Amino acid sequence: MATIDVDALRAYLMDYCGTAMMGGFPAALLDLSDIQAMDGRQLCEKAESMGIDLQKFVVDR
Numbered sequence: 001m002a003t004i005d006v007d008a009l010r011a012y013l014m015d016y017c018g019t020a021m022m023g024g025f026p027a028a029l030l031d032l033s034d035i036q037a038m039d040g041r042q043l044c045e046k047a048e049s050m051g052i053d054l055q056k057f058v059v060d061r
Contacts, residue, residue, distance in 0.1 A: 002058045006040040009047060009057045016050070 013035045020028040031046075038046060047054055 002054075004040065004044060004054060004057045005059045006043055006057075009043050009054070010035060010038075012052070012057070013043065013047060013050075016052070 017028040017031040044054060
């Protein structure tokens with residue numbers, strides 16, 4: 001199991017959804033509020049459902 005930098009993932013998802021919202025998809029605002037409240041596992045599941053590669057956020061030990 002890999003360790004994910006959830007702070008970096010959260011920041012990426014916030015930027016991703018914020019850009020979508022400003023680009024003409026106002027429903028992304030709902031995702032923004034959800035992302036702020038999600039724990040690490042939920043963030044990973046959300047990112048995967050959005051097609052985001054979690055390998056970018058793996059922390060080397």
